[in-house]
Amino acid sequence: xxxxxLMKRTFDTEEKIVINNGAVSEDGAEFIINxxxxxxxxEAIQVRDKHxxxxxxxxxxxxxxxxxxxxxxxxxxxxxxxxxxxxxxEESDQYTTAKILAEYLKDKNPDLILAGNVAIDxxxxxxxxxxxxxxxxPYVTTITKLDIDGSKVTVVRDVEGDEEIIExxxxxxVTAQQGxxxxxxxxxxGIMKAKKKPLEELELDDLDLEEDDVEAKTKTIEIFLPPKKxxxxxxxxxxxxxxxxLVSLLHTEAxxx
Amino acid sequence: xxxxxxxxQQMIKEMVRDFAENEIxxxxxxxxxxxxxxxxxxxxxxxxxxxxIPFPEEYGGSGGDTISYAIAVExxxxxxxxxxxxxxxxxxLGASPIYYFGTEEQKQKWLVPxxxxxxxxxxxxxxxxxxxxxxxxRTRAVLYGDEYVINGEKCWITNAGYAxxxxxxxxxxxxxxxxxxxxxxxxxxxxxxxxxxxxxDKMGVRASNTCELVLEDVRVPxxxxxxxxxxxxxxxxxxxxxxxxxxxxxxxxxxxxxxxxALKYAKERTQFGQSISKFQAIQFKLADMAMQIELARNxxxxxxxxxxxxxxxxxxxxxxxxxxxxxxxxxCNQAIQIHGGYGYMKEYEVERHLRDIKLMEIGEGTSExxxxxxxxxxxx
Ligand SMILES: Cc1cc2nc3c(=O)[nH]c(=O)nc-3n(C[C@H](O)[C@H](O)[C@H](O)COP(=O)(O)OP(=O)(O)OC[C@H]3O[C@@H](n4cnc5c(N)ncnc54)[C@H](O)[C@@H]3O)c2cc1C
Ligand SMILES: Cc1cc2nc3c(=O)[nH]c(=O)nc-3n(C[C@H](O)[C@H](O)[C@H](O)COP(=O)(O)OP(=O)(O)OC[C@H]3O[C@@H](n4cnc5c(N)ncnc54)[C@H](O)[C@@H]3O)c2cc1C
Numbered sequence: 001x002x003x004x005x006l007m008k009r010t011f012d013t014e015e016k017i018v019i020n021n022g023a024v025s026e027d028g029a030e031f032i033i034n035x036x037x038x039x040x041x042x043e044a045i046q047v048r049d050k051h052x053x054x055x056x057x058x059x060x061x062x063x064x065x066x067x068x069x070x071x072x073x074x075x076x077x078x079x080x081x082x083x084x085x086x087x088x089x090e091e092s093d094q095y096t097t098a099k100i101l102a103e104y105l106k107d108k109n110p111d112l113i114l115a116g117n118v119a120i121d122x123x124x125x126x127x128x129x130x131x132x133x134x135x136x137x138p139y140v141t142t143i144t145k146l147d148i149d150g151s152k153v154t155v156v157r158d159v160e161g162d163e164e165i166i167e168x169x170x171x172x173x174v175t176a177q178q179g180x181x182x183x184x185x186x187x188x189x190g191i192m193k194a195k196k197k198p199l200e201e202l203e204l205d206d207l208d209l210e211e212d213d214v215e216a217k218t219k220t221i222e223i224f225l226p227p228k229k230x231x232x233x234x235x236x237x238x239x240x241x242x243x244x245x246l247v248s249l250l251h252t253e254a255x256x257x
Numbered sequence: 258x259x260x261x262x263x264x265x266q267q268m269i270k271e272m273v274r275d276f277a278e279n280e281i282x283x284x285x286x287x288x289x290x291x292x293x294x295x296x297x298x299x300x301x302x303x304x305x306x307x308x309x310i311p312f313p314e315e316y317g318g319s320g321g322d323t324i325s326y327a328i329a330v331e332x333x334x335x336x337x338x339x340x341x342x343x344x345x346x347x348x349x350l351g352a353s354p355i356y357y358f359g360t361e362e363q364k365q366k367w368l369v370p371x372x373x374x375x376x377x378x379x380x381x382x383x384x385x386x387x388x389x390x391x392x393x394x395r396t397r398a399v400l401y402g403d404e405y406v407i408n409g410e411k412c413w414i415t416n417a418g419y420a421x422x423x424x425x426x427x428x429x430x431x432x433x434x435x436x437x438x439x440x441x442x443x444x445x446x447x448x449x450x451x452x453x454x455x456x457x458d459k460m461g462v463r464a465s466n467t468c469e470l471v472l473e474d475v476r477v478p479x480x481x482x483x484x485x486x487x488x489x490x491x492x493x494x495x496x497x498x499x500x501x502x503x504x505x506x507x508x509x510x511x512x513x514x515x516x517x518x519a520l521k522y523a524k525e526r527t528q529f530g531q532s533i534s535k536f537q538a539i540q541f542k543l544a545d546m547a548m549q550i551e552l553a554r555n556x557x558x559x560x561x562x563x564x565x566x567x568x569x570x571x572x573x574x575x576x577x578x579x580x581x582x583x584x585x586x587x588x589c590n591q592a593i594q595i596h597g598g599y600g601y602m603k604e605y606e607v608e609r610h611l612r613d614i615k616l617m618e619i620g621e622g623t624s625e626x627x628x629x630x631x632x633x634x635x636x637x
Contacts, residue, residue: 032271070264071271185276188306188319191268 036116303374334510338613339464351378358484461612
């Protein structure tokens with residue numbers, strides 16, 4: 001089976017985010033494999049170990065992403081591809097990333113593509129579905145279970161806490177939700193072997209793409225931190241009075257109604 | 258000069274940190290309370306290949322370097338000093354001497370399963386009457402035909418209760434000047450006459466297994482002699498040099514954990530209407546702690562680098578061990594101080610670090626012995 005994993009190197013959002021000159025400051029920040037992509041990698045490894053085949057982990061980013069790609073190789077992926085857009089693309093969005101990935105994947109005959117449900121930095125959840133659309137293959141998002149039997153695929157999908165069972169077929173793109181599996185730690189032998197596994201670096205040129213082809217469709221107007229959480233307010237007194245007060249507060253203070 | 262870790266070293270650091278955060282740290286307080294040796298956790302560490310970091314693949318290891326190993330010790334120590342000690346002792350004292358001095362056959366038989374994390378090994382040097390003065394070893398091994406017959410006692414031997422074999426130092430004769438010849442012998446723990454008791458009630462590193470050994474007419478084949486029969490003393494000095502790098506790394510890890518807690522607490526605690534981290538007295542403590550930890554870590558990396566590059570590292574390993582353990586003690590002490598009364602309570606898990614780190618000033622050569630080693634290296 002020809003398996004691809006779409007992986008993003010992200011900010012560790014458990015760290016304190018600092019905004020400097022209208023951009024999120026990357027100074028001293030920790031970077032990690034997007035946690036949802038770790039589920040995708042683990043699932044890819046399990047599918048490969050069961051059905052055979054090869055896993056290629058692909059990222060669109062810059063040179064720094066090599067470490068995360070090597071980590072994916074250390075976990076058990078077979079090959080890695082870094083599509084380095086650092087010199088070519090100034091502003092990028094989900095359209096940019098999806099377009100580049102689709103262009104890369106279109107002649108690779110993927111059977112299965114796995115991605116994370118969302119990236120924890122931007123949180124759009126768009127790249128996976130967009131890639132599938134561009135490739136013209138079916139996709140299922142937020143999956144918590146994947147069974148492959150020949151070309152028949154049964155997927156359990158998380159729908160806001162409920163489960164939806166979907167039958168579909170290969171080739172297929174799925175995006176991984178928490179609960180799909182327990183991602184493994186890369187082992188020491190895995191880390192040492194990762195050094196020797198192939199890591200290919202491509203640029204837009206290699207995909208016959210121009211900067212204009214992948215120009216972002218969105219524009220960032222402003223980046224700001226959410227307002228500091230204020231202490232909550234506990235209403236007291238008779239229930240009827242509390243309700244009245246609440247409604248009036250929603251009008252006058254919170255101004256949401 | 259390049260101060261950057263390699264990609265592999267960074268990956269090892271991240272992997273071990275993730276593992277330690279999830280699988281060790283949440284249980285450290287409980288293991289400290291019950292003095293339980295978390296054997297299941299060690300098995301998982303074995304499966305990840307942690308016990309084989311500094312050994313080549315042909316011996317079941319992963320062919321990493323001493324720096325990677327030191328990084329792993331630091332990260333595990335940051336989660337639990339006791340697990341860190343048993344990990345460091347298993348690799349540096351249990352396995353390394355066989356890698357350095359063993360025959361091919363001994364390596365295949367004893368080292369390979371240890372590097373794979375399948376078995377534990379221990380190193381029995383200290384005796385009730387021979388601690389710093391290891392030359393005063395009283396345990397004797399007498400060759401009868403093809404067998405050594407060993408009699409003696411050892412104390413405070415890390416991991417012996419879970420070990421498949423212990424490397425025991427023993428007097429095997431006298432040289433021409435009449436001085437004792439000390440040799441190292443591999444003794445399987447299931448040999449008749451070999452009794453291992455693990456009943457010490459320790460101040461700290463309580464998740465680590467520490468045992469008393471009694472050897473009464475213990476017979477082992479003479480092939481179990483490790484390395485040069487006349488150079489047992491030199492061999493364990495070399496072994497301890499390597500071990501000191503790991504004790505230094507462990508000290509850095511424990512100190513780092515205490516520092517992180519103190520920094521976090523200082524930012525959260527309000528007294529006199531402001532965060533105590535705004536008081537210069539507290540800021541200076543935190544500044545000193547961060548600085549000393551980083552200096553110690555640099556010394557650990559340098560000593561490890563020297564070892565990896567086959568350069569002399571005795572003095573630097575002692576520098577690292579001495580400085581890291583003493584600065585670690587100060588850091589853990591100040592971390593409690595910054596926590597005030599809360600720091601004195603077990604619930605806050607900072608007092609444990611002080612109890613754990615105290616051992617680092619004693620084990621694998623006391624601070625005084627480190628100063629003797631350094632002075633000797635200076636030509637005194
Ligand atoms: C938890 C734990 C685990 C251990 N694990 C192991 C192990 O796995 N294997 C092993 O072989 N040993 C192990 N040890 C033993 C450890 O290495 C010894 O405790 C240490 O070497 C000190 O020896 P001692 O305790 O006999 O102290 P002593 O040597 O009696 O020292 C007492 C004091 O006198 C000082 N002193 C001694 N000689 C001099 C001198 N010449 N000049 C100045 N001061 C001096 C010392 O620095 C110390 O302050 C362990 C100990 C502990 C507590
Ligand atoms: C075993 C035990 C018994 C006790 N018994 C009693 C008792 O019988 N009765 C009683 O009333 N209390 C008792 N205490 C409480 C004890 O007096 C307090 O713990 C102590 O006064 C410190 O207060 P704190 O713990 O709130 O620390 P904090 O005041 O929060 O101090 C935390 C850290 O900040 C530093 N700090 C605070 N303010 C400043 C500043 N302005 N400038 C610089 N540094 C500052 C402190 O020195 C400390 O290092 C007891 C505590 C313990 C642990």
